[in-house]
Amino acid sequence: MADHPQKPGAPVTERPMSPHLTIYRWQVTMLASITHRVTGMGLGLGALVLAWWLVSISNGPEGYEDFMDYAETPLGLLILFGFTWALSFHFLNGIRHLAWDLGYGFEKRTATQSGSLVYVLSVVLALGIFAFAWTGHGGYLQ
Amino acid sequence: MSSLETPLHKVQGLGAAHSGTGHFWRERLTSVALIPLSLWFAYAVLGLIDTNEVAVVSFLAHPWNAILMAAFVVISFYHLSLGLQVVIDDYVHTAGTKLFLRLLITVLWIAGSLVSVFALVRIAAL
Numbered sequence: 640m641a642d643h644p645q646k647p648g649a650p651v652t653e654r655p656m657s658p659h660l661t662i663y664r665w666q667v668t669m670l671a672s673i674t675h676r677v678t679g680m681g682l683g684l685g686a687l688v689l690a691w692w693l694v695s696i697s698n699g700p701e702g703y704e705d706f707m708d709y710a711e712t713p714l715g716l717l718i719l720f721g722f723t724w725a726l727s728f729h730f731l732n733g734i735r736h737l738a739w740d741l742g743y744g745f746e747k748r749t750a751t752q753s754g755s756l757v758y759v760l761s762v763v764l765a766l767g768i769f770a771f772a773w774t775g776h777g778g779y780l781q
Numbered sequence: 782m783s784s785l786e787t788p789l790h791k792v793q794g795l796g797a798a799h800s801g802t803g804h805f806w807r808e809r810l811t812s813v814a815l816i817p818l819s820l821w822f823a824y825a826v827l828g829l830i831d832t833n834e835v836a837v838v839s840f841l842a843h844p845w846n847a848i849l850m851a852a853f854v855v856i857s858f859y860h861l862s863l864g865l866q867v868v869i870d871d872y873v874h875t876a877g878t879k880l881f882l883r884l885l886i887t888v889l890w891i892a893g894s895l896v897s898v899f900a901l902v903r904i905a906a907l
Contacts, residue, residue, distance in 0.1 A: 679864045686857050690897045693854070696837055697903035703834040730819055733812050740809060768823065772830045780828030781836045 671754040678725040685722040724765035811860040818853040854897040862890035
């Protein structure tokens, strides 16, 4: 700030600012990008829970019960629903990213629409998975 | 126009960061592998919901299921390490912290993978 290019008293010129998070107007594409990163980090915790699940099962019936006791609490179910939605979002938005890598869907309108679609579909998918289980359709691998 | 790039550097194709497109490419490869594996994982977990310990163990003890679960977990952990590295590269600007977090992530994905695969071996032996 010491080397201010404008002389004191000179009229202030409005220079373009380098865009940053706090300056950008919020858009779907930007939000989807941030959500992709946040869900990715959240799924890091999910991967640790997955490892914990496998270790619990390997400890025999008591270990399995221990894990299920945690998983079946309201907080446990809420966390599992969070992972389900995060994986749904990261999965769908990841496919969107792969399409971009192949050169498809870069038009402004298309990118915005596919972003909104990913949000809607991820919620539908996560709710669908929980509804499927809660209506007793799960457990077909008995 | 003459280039200051040495012929060796040119054929190596690794650019200024000395790693080329390797990180980008591995992230894409693992993400493509995780598409069918995630679908299989959803199929497996939904199929095991509301069952019991015996059903879960006998499912995971089956060789194909054990291999698919091991692939899902290991590739997920590796993909995670690649993604987290980008986050660190973006937000951490201190060399020491960067190195520490990078080591932490490497330990995390390898340890997570080893623990999970060993658990699967133990399940198969139950």
